Each structure stands twice: as structure tokens, then as C-alpha cells.
Amino acid sequence: MRTKRWRRKQQAEFFIRLGRLLDNGFDLMTALQLMMQQKRLWGADFQYIMSELQAGKALKDALKPFVDQKLVAELYFVELHGELIAYLNQLGQRERHHHQYVRKFWQLASYPLFLLGLILVLTFYFVHQFSKQTLDLSNGWIWGWMGAGLGIMIAGWKWHPQLSWWVQYVPGLSDLWRTNLQVQLCFQMGCLIKAGVNLADILLIFEQQPVLRTLRSYATLENAVKQALDQGRPLSEVLQFLHCLPKGIQSLFDVGQTSEKVGLSLLHFAKELQRELEQNILLYLQLSQPLLFMLIGICIIGLYGEFLLPNYQTIEGLPGK
Numbered sequence: 001m002r003t004k005r006w007r008r009k010q011q012a013e014f015f016i017r018l019g020r021l022l023d024n025g026f027d028l029m030t031a032l033q034l035m036m037q038q039k040r041l042w043g044a045d046f047q048y049i050m051s052e053l054q055a056g057k058a059l060k061d062a063l064k065p066f067v068d069q070k071l072v073a074e075l076y077f078v079e080l081h082g083e084l085i086a087y088l089n090q091l092g093q094r095e096r097h098h099h100q101y102v103r104k105f106w107q108l109a110s111y112p113l114f115l116l117g118l119i120l121v122l123t124f125y126f127v128h129q130f131s132k133q134t135l136d137l138s139n140g141w142i143w144g145w146m147g148a149g150l151g152i153m154i155a156g157w158k159w160h161p162q163l164s165w166w167v168q169y170v171p172g173l174s175d176l177w178r179t180n181l182q183v184q185l186c187f188q189m190g191c192l193i194k195a196g197v198n199l200a201d202i203l204l205i206f207e208q209q210p211v212l213r214t215l216r217s218y219a220t221l222e223n224a225v226k227q228a229l230d231q232g233r234p235l236s237e238v239l240q241f242l243h244c245l246p247k248g249i250q251s252l253f254d255v256g257q258t259s260e261k262v263g264l265s266l267l268h269f270a271k272e273l274q275r276e277l278e279q280n281i282l283l284y285l286q287l288s289q290p291l292l293f294m295l296i297g298i299c300i301i302g303l304y305g306e307f308l309l310p311n312y313q314t315i316e317g318l319p320g321k
Contacts, residue, residue: 019088194263
């Protein structure tokens, strides 16, 4: 059977619907059958998934042709802690929000980016018109800025998953990056501590699924687990090696709570941090359009100073003027 990977929006919808049905008490096969009736366009894909499950394969293996391989690798952690419903809900919301934020950004930025493209066209036009005149274009600083901006936009469009690391060094955006990392770590550690998973089993998953190391939250978790294992610490003390977490979260076990309560507390912290993250992202999205218009203004002033103003000065210096 020929299969095609779902778009990110479809993946988010699948995980959200499946998690909701499982949370309402339906078993996995029944939930998939109900989803197939609701989404008839996905009928062939759901039939393939159900046939794979009936053949004895796990959900992560049945979903491989349709979802991103990093998401499949994350499902291996579900086998460790067993929080399938919580994971599906969290994953579905994460993917849906990503799709919504990207769409919102392009709604706000499409017109300013169109104007920037128009300015770039005008720049080439001025160069063509003035190239035969005695204008000094050697100090074209605007070329550097516009070329760098165009390069960043092209690189971000084509390779944005690989370039996401630079966000942690950008003022303002670094706070969003850190909060998102804290959300993922709180959720992962909450599920693992609640289930009482062994440290060696966690490292085994990383050996089996090295693609997880490309995700910053899992790479951070692996380093913390290795430090705890080297020092003979239990899973509960892994939190002390996650220095990116707030101090209050790192010291949860110091107040004498059980592992189950600490796990639930971490899951609660993850939800609170997620709400804070969503509010901040929406704020930054609203600020993106004014900042782009400010950049447009700078480019227009640069064009005037680089091309038009010297031309006016040349005209004024002609005899009879």
C-alpha cells in the first residue's frame, strides 16, 4: 500500500481526536474506527493503521508512514511511563498551536514582507538607472542589511527546524525558548517520576532512538539522567540536574512528597507554563507587524540617503541651477 505523510495540521488533529476518545473510555481500535467514520478521506490510512495493530504491532510502528519520525521516537517514552492519553493530548495541542502560530505570523507579516520585496525591486531599479552616473555606491551599507535580511528569510523558510537553536540567543525570543523547554521537561519528568521508571531504561530508549537527541528537551533530559546515574542518584533527584527548571520545581522532593504527588505537580507546572508560553507568543506575534513596518521605514530612509539624495545634490550643482 502506498502511504503519504500527513501534514502537520493533520497530525495535530489526529492526536487530539485520538487522545479525546481514549480519555472518554474508548479502546484504541474503537477510537480509530470512530475517527475513520468521521474522516472518510483518511479511510485508507486508518485501515492500514488498524491492520498493523491487529497484526500485533505497536501504535508507534503503525504510525511511522504518516507522522514525523521524531514524534514516533517520542512514543517510545510512552511505553516507559504508560501515560498515553496525557501524551496524545499534550502532543496534539503542541502541534496544533505550532500550526496556528505559524499561520498567524504569516497573516500579520505577509503585507510587510511584500513591501520589503517591493523595496528590494526598487533598489535594483535605482542601481540600474544610476549605474551610468557618477554616484558613489561603494558605501552601500543598505545592500548588506537587505542581503542579510533576505538570506535569513530564505534560510528560515527552508531550514527553520535545523536553525531553531539560534532562538535561545535572541533577546526576548530566548525567554520563549526557555519556557518551551521547561514545559517539555516538566511534562516528561512528571510522567517518568509518576510511573517510577528506572534510569537505565531511559538511557536505553536514547540508544534505540538516537533521533531524540536532536530535540533539545530530550537531549537535556539524557544529560541529566546520565549525571544522576553516574553519581548513583535515583530518578527523583534528576530534577536537581535540570538547571533550566525553576528552583521551586527542582526542590519538590525536599518537602517530603511522594513520587506520585511530585509527578502530578510537575504535570500541573507543565500546564501552567504552557499557558504562560501561549500568552507570550501571542504578544510577540502582535509585535511582529509593527517591527516589520519599522524595518520598512529604515529601508526607505536608507534608499533615500543612498540614491535619491546624492542625485538631488548632483542636479543642484549643475550650471544654471
